[in-house]
Amino acid sequence: MAFFAGIDVGSVTTKVVITRDGELTVYHLLPSGANYKMAAQKAMEEVLAKAGLSLKDIAYIVATGYGASNADFASQQVTDISCCAKGVNRLFPSVRTVIDVGGQASKAIRVNDEGRITNFVVSERCAAGSGRFLQIIARVLQIELGDVGPLSLQAKKPVIYTTSCAVFGESEAISRVAEGTPKEDILAGVHNAMALKIYSLVNGVGLEEEYAIVGGGALDVGLIKRLEEKLGVHLLVPPQPQIMAALGAALMAEERSPALA
Amino acid sequence: MSEQKNPEVTQEVPKRTSAKKWTESAKKVRGLVRDMYVRAFTEGKPVAWVMFTLVNELFVAMDIVPVYPENFAGLCATKRVGNPFIDRAEADGFSNVSCSYARIGLGYAALWKDMGEIPPFAPDGGMAKPIMTVGSSLVCDTRYKWFQTYSRYMDVPYYAFDMPSPPAATVYRPDVREQYIKYNLAQLQGLVNFMEERLGKKMDWDKLDEIVRRGEKTYVLWYDAYMLAGRAVPCPFPAEDSFNCFVPAFFLMGKVEALDFYQGLYDEIKYKVDNKMGSIPEEKYRLLWGGGLPPWHTMQIFNYVEEQGALFVFQSTYLPLRPADIPDRITNPLERMVYGRYETAINRAEDDKKLGLFGLCNFVGLGNPLLFVDEFKVDGVVMHWLRSCRGTTIGQVYQKNLLEERTSIPTLFLESDMCDIRDYFEADWKMKLNALFETMEARKRAGS
Numbered sequence: 001m002a003f004f005a006g007i008d009v010g011s012v013t014t015k016v017v018i019t020r021d022g023e024l025t026v027y028h029l030l031p032s033g034a035n036y037k038m039a040a041q042k043a044m045e046e047v048l049a050k051a052g053l054s055l056k057d058i059a060y061i062v063a064t065g066y067g068a069s070n071a072d073f074a075s076q077q078v079t080d081i082s083c084c085a086k087g088v089n090r091l092f093p094s095v096r097t098v099i100d101v102g103g104q105a106s107k108a109i110r111v112n113d114e115g116r117i118t119n120f121v122v123s124e125r126c127a128a129g130s131g132r133f134l135q136i137i138a139r140v141l142q143i144e145l146g147d148v149g150p151l152s153l154q155a156k157k158p159v160i161y162t163t164s165c166a167v168f169g170e171s172e173a174i175s176r177v178a179e180g181t182p183k184e185d186i187l188a189g190v191h192n193a194m195a196l197k198i199y200s201l202v203n204g205v206g207l208e209e210e211y212a213i214v215g216g217g218a219l220d221v222g223l224i225k226r227l228e229e230k231l232g233v234h235l236l237v238p239p240q241p242q243i244m245a246a247l248g249a250a251l252m253a254e255e256r257s258p259a260l261a
Numbered sequence: 262m263s264e265q266k267n268p269e270v271t272q273e274v275p276k277r278t279s280a281k282k283w284t285e286s287a288k289k290v291r292g293l294v295r296d297m298y299v300r301a302f303t304e305g306k307p308v309a310w311v312m313f314t315l316v317n318e319l320f321v322a323m324d325i326v327p328v329y330p331e332n333f334a335g336l337c338a339t340k341r342v343g344n345p346f347i348d349r350a351e352a353d354g355f356s357n358v359s360c361s362y363a364r365i366g367l368g369y370a371a372l373w374k375d376m377g378e379i380p381p382f383a384p385d386g387g388m389a390k391p392i393m394t395v396g397s398s399l400v401c402d403t404r405y406k407w408f409q410t411y412s413r414y415m416d417v418p419y420y421a422f423d424m425p426s427p428p429a430a431t432v433y434r435p436d437v438r439e440q441y442i443k444y445n446l447a448q449l450q451g452l453v454n455f456m457e458e459r460l461g462k463k464m465d466w467d468k469l470d471e472i473v474r475r476g477e478k479t480y481v482l483w484y485d486a487y488m489l490a491g492r493a494v495p496c497p498f499p500a501e502d503s504f505n506c507f508v509p510a511f512f513l514m515g516k517v518e519a520l521d522f523y524q525g526l527y528d529e530i531k532y533k534v535d536n537k538m539g540s541i542p543e544e545k546y547r548l549l550w551g552g553g554l555p556p557w558h559t560m561q562i563f564n565y566v567e568e569q570g571a572l573f574v575f576q577s578t579y580l581p582l583r584p585a586d587i588p589d590r591i592t593n594p595l596e597r598m599v600y601g602r603y604e605t606a607i608n609r610a611e612d613d614k615k616l617g618l619f620g621l622c623n624f625v626g627l628g629n630p631l632l633f634v635d636e637f638k639v640d641g642v643v644m645h646w647l648r649s650c651r652g653t654t655i656g657q658v659y660q661k662n663l664l665e666e667r668t669s670i671p672t673l674f675l676e677s678d679m680c681d682i683r684d685y686f687e688a689d690w691k692m693k694l695n696a697l698f699e700t701m702e703a704r705k706r707a708g709s
């Protein structure tokens with residue numbers, strides 16, 4: 001039985017998934033860095049090594065993400081919006097609204113029962129609703145990105161951000177640090193500001209149950225809490241939320257492969 | 262005018278940014294544009310830098326060559342030489358969110374002043390030195406100060422011309438109509454007085470009458486050609502051609518060239534429609550450009566869309582409103598101009614009533630995408646959020662919501678600017694367009 005691969009060359013992380021008969025076999029992540037072509041190549045080599053396979057064992061590869069064109073070994077490119085929808089549908093068939101919080105942009109996606117997109121909204125070119133905002137604030141507060149969520153949950157009095165801009169948000173975070181505001185309150189304020197941005201995206205595609213959150217932002221429990229409060233819904237989170245687009249790409253590779261036609 | 266250079270134009274650009282032209286008419290526009298700039302240098306007539314205000318006929322009648330910095334900015338963007346002008350304007354303190362049409366023209370004027378000559382990289386030889394500048398209130402508020410600032414850079418007199426849009430909610434009230442016509446007649450007469458004073462000669466009213474009536478015929482041909490093309494399946498005249506072909510209507514109105522151009526355009530479209538001649542082999546998806554100015558810096562994106570089997574069959578940005586029937590009893594050409602403008606607003610109100618939106622939209626230049634979705638068999642709508650054009654961006658979310666409430670087709674927002682290439686991110690555009698195609702495909706499969 002053939003193997004298939006999906007590779008998501010994202011602005012922050014490159015993710016690659018290998019599937020066989022619709023089931024995830026192995027996956028791998030690495031930072032995209034400044035050379036997407038090299039990241040794509042390396043991610044593919046490393047996932048193949050993990051799986052004990054070689055490139056010729058992969059029947060069909062679909063690439064996705066902002067850097068998809070750099071995966072020149074792929075057979076086809078599909079948008080990460082469609083791939084995300086497909087990947088989430090595989091794990092949560094009842095989900096109709098997917099929120100993808102990536103490093104470069106956030107997206108709200110409406111999905112039908114076949115895992116196809118019926119509507120979507122992508123955030124404008126503004127970092128305030130994306131993972132980039134979290135990275136900026138984590139750097140200001142000198143904490144690891146992985147600590148942002150748990151710390152935020154401890155907030156007693158979240159600050160209210162007077163701006164929804166990541167650049168001014170950074171200045172505001174610095175001002176709050178200078179005033180002696182606890183880090184957890186600053187982080188909870190950032191999460192509230194992001195939740196507001198993402199809420200407007202979700203409204204743009206229309207609210208329909210059930211809901212899932214994916215992308216690097218889905219690793220942040222603080223953001224999830226604030227988003228759930230804002231939307232008034234429960235968000236399903238896949239076990240590896242960052243690889244949903246890569247998984248969807250691999251599933252599409254299975255669908256589109258001439259080998260199975 | 263003797264101090265000006267007689268330019269030999271044509272500056273090669275390293276990379277083609279403009280879209281393929283599908284009609285012979287669209288191919289002619291580039292030559293008409295080049296002639297506009299060259300003639301301003303070579304004809305020996307006085308030149309005015311003018312904001313587009315639907316009054317080109319007055320300049321033609323007075324033998325003034327109107328030069329439109331708005332068009333020049335689009336030309337600079339297409340040639341990818343706009344940003345040095347933008348940088349210069351911003352160095353003078355103009356905000357990077359102020360209109361990029363304005364920033365290019367202001368940077369051009371500032372650089373001319375700095376260098377003591379027309380900036381050598383200005384396309385088509387640049388804009389000839391004016392004897393006056395004319396700003397207006399039509400569409401957006403930038404247009405007064407923008408042209409007043411030119412007058413300071415170029416040290417020439419400035420005229421501020423007010424041309425408010427007819428009010429949407431009260432357009433049927435006789436007292437509003439009377440007041441509107443009276444006010445606009447006074448404004449037009451004021452502009453004529455300014456020209457007469459500046460040139461030291463009187464308006465030839467018979468000549469103006471002839472020019473205005475020619476303009477009326479031109480307008481009808483323009484409208485008929487555009488509507489004929491939008492309805493046609495397959496469509497022989499996609500949006501990128503339509504974005505070129507509005508140029509004579511805006512900037513040469515009243516001239517014989519404009520009338521001939523639209524007669525030619527109408528005839529060409531009619532022939533192609535009658536013979537079922539489309540643009541691309543198969544219109545897998547028919548798209549509507551539903552708002553926002555086009556990305557002049559990268560019009561080739563339309564060809565990318567076509568490579569995916571989709572075609573923008575219509576654009577509702579540069580759109581003639583349904584023409585008015587102007588009775589012969591109105592013999593004053595200024596009154597004919599104002600009457601026509603008011604009556605097209607009535608036509609707009611009639612369309613809005615059909616949609617149940619009467620009185621809600623006061624933006625005369627923007628066609629409501631809802632009007633065209635069914636009639637033109639549209640599968641998806643794309644709108645362009647422009648960082649530096651509030652006038653054509655405002656209202657887009659409202660229109661998107663209307664489309665989603667009343668139709669089953671998807672709407673996509675693309676984000677950049679009409680001229681400032683710094684706001685354009687091609688990978689983002691292609692990703693969003695591809696996702697739109699995938700959405701339309703899913704909807705077609707689902708039978709919605």
